Amino acid sequence: MITPIILAGGSGSRLWPLSRSLYPKQFLALQGNRTMLQETVLRLSNLDVSAPQVVCNEDHRFIAAEQLREIESNGSIILEPVGRNTAPAVALIAEITKNNNDPLLLVLAADHTIENKAAFTHAVNQAVQLANQGKLVTFGIVPTEAHTGYGYIKRGKSLDNTIIEKTQSESYQVAEFVEKPDSKTATQYLESGEYYWNSGMFLFRASRYLQELEKFRPDIYVACKKSLEKTSRDQDFIRIDEQEFSNCPNESIDYAIMEKTDDAVVVPLDAGWNDIGSWSALWEMNDKDSRGNANIGNIILQDTSNCLIHAGERLVTAVGLEGMIIIDTKDALLVASKDKVQDVKNIVEELKNKNSDEYKIHREVYRPWGKYESIDNGHSYQVKRITVKAGEKLSIQMHHHRAEHWIVVSGTAKVTNGDNTFLLAENESTFIPIGIIHALENPGKVPLEMIEVQSGTYLGEDDIVRFKDRYGRI
Incomplete structure (x- = not known):
């Protein structure tokens, strides 16, 4: 049995303004109706796997839980109090699961796409044979171009049938991991046929991973064990000791183990893999019109070629453009040359330094109970849907610091306003004065839609004093 570990951290800053700190790319539906996290889980359907173990941070916990619920996945969610890269994240799951039949761990990123699901399944099944022999397997992507944005894996000696039986696929010892190359070096790698893109996907047995981690990085091993001595469960979530985990070094699996172990093996994967690390990558993946434009949304083009244009709710038009990226959202617009999209991260960094909301959140913000959208604001008021x-x-x-006026648009609201609890139907309203204890509930079978008008001297989301909360946010 395989236990999938899905790493769902990261901010996806190169895909701003769709991807933001509090709603990053792994939770977006960039192709089709399923999000990248959901597609990662569904990709496992033809494998012998248990429920997935998703690793994410506190800010994303309810988004991850809701997206798993939507596809009827009963996986657990482990919350990292701070980001410490892949080696510690996987160590947590390995330590948790090793005494439960010591499963094989399939480590996947939540923000990768794979077009050929059958080829992926075949490669994983091949890797299972190797992992059962005590090998630590990484999946090397068969390169299609001299890409300078990926690290590479050089293959070594071919493994013969004494290790892999009944398979026609290749597998090799890992000769070395190499960093992102320049264009000339990447071309040499491609022409040699001996190098693969480093996918960051792995398969190994839990106990075997911990053995190598204890051998090569005992500091990480000890810190992770200590952080699990004080765990707590909260609904779907497993929380670990923040202080102990904060002391853990920040290290990837590649650096911590794979570059040091004698048992690193690479299985080639040719399955239409992409990590969608930039807008140009999304352009490459999408269907295009006769002039090479990838259009998403309500778009009208004239004399425009080789562009990616993503329209949110508005009509987007373009005239006389070549090789451009246009991403329109409710509160931000990105216009970039396709060959400069790697620099979008610099815009995000500037927004972060200015503490701009556009770096962190969208106008539409998701909560475990539903969502809200900021539709207007001024000096001392704010309007939300x-x-x-x-x-x-x-x-x-x-x-x-604020009072609130609630107006029900559709559905039924159960309102607690001070000492009174009552129902509000469509077109009915209530006023919540400053300092009054209150609550809102949807007792019905359909979504409750309402307009909230806030007024006061301070309207920040941190002006909330919670007394009771079913989602553990007190």
Whole structure:
């Protein structure tokens, strides 16, 4: 049995403004109706796997839980109090699962795409044979171009049938891992046929991984063991000791183990893999019109070629463009040359330094109970559209600096306003004064839609004092 580990951290800054700190690319549906996290889970359907173990951070926990629920996956979610790269993240799962039949661990990133699911399944099944022999397997992507944005794996000696039986696929000892090359070196790698792109995907047995980690990086091994001595469960989430995990070094599996072990093996994977690390990569993957444009949304073009244009809710038009990226959202617009998209991260860094909301969140913000969208704001007021899912309830709370006026647009609201609890139907409203304890619930079977008008001297989301919350946010 294989236990999938899906690493769902990261901010995906190169895909701003769609990907943001509090809603990064792994939770977006960049192709089709499923998000990248959901596609990663569904890709496992033809393998003998247990429920996935998803690793993410505190800010993304409810997004991950909801997306797993939507595809009826009952996986566990381990919350990293701080990001410490892949070696510690996988060590946590390995330590948790080693005494439960010591499973094979299939390590996957939540933000990769794979077009050929059958080829992926075949490569994993081949890797299972190697992992059962005590090998630590990485998957090397068969390169299609001299790409300078990926690290590479050089293959060594071919493994014969004494290790791999009944398979026509290749597998090799790892000769070395190499960093992202310049264009000339990448061309040499491609022409040699001996190099693969480093996918960051792995398969090994839990106990075997921990053996090598303890051997080569005992500091990481000890820190992860200590951080698991104080764990707690909260709904779908497993929390670990923040102080102990914060002391853990920040290190990838490649550096911590794979470059040091004698048992590193690479299985080639030719399955239409892409990590969608930039807007140009998304352009390459999408269907295009007769002039090479990848269009998403309501778009009209004239004399425009080889562009990626993503329209949000508005009509987007373009005239006389070549090789451009245009990404339109409700609160931000990106216009970039396709050969400069790697520099989008610099825009994100500038927004971060200015503490701009556009770096962190969208106007539409998801919560475990539903979502809200900021539709207008001024010096001392803010207007939101709030959607509460059927049967869900916001926390019992109060505000020190703002009052709120609620107007029900559709559905039924159960409102606690001070000492009174009552129902509001469509076109009915209530006023919540400053300092009054209140709560909002949807007791119905359909979503509750309402407009909230906030007024006061401070309207930040941190002006919330919670007294009771079913989602553990107190």
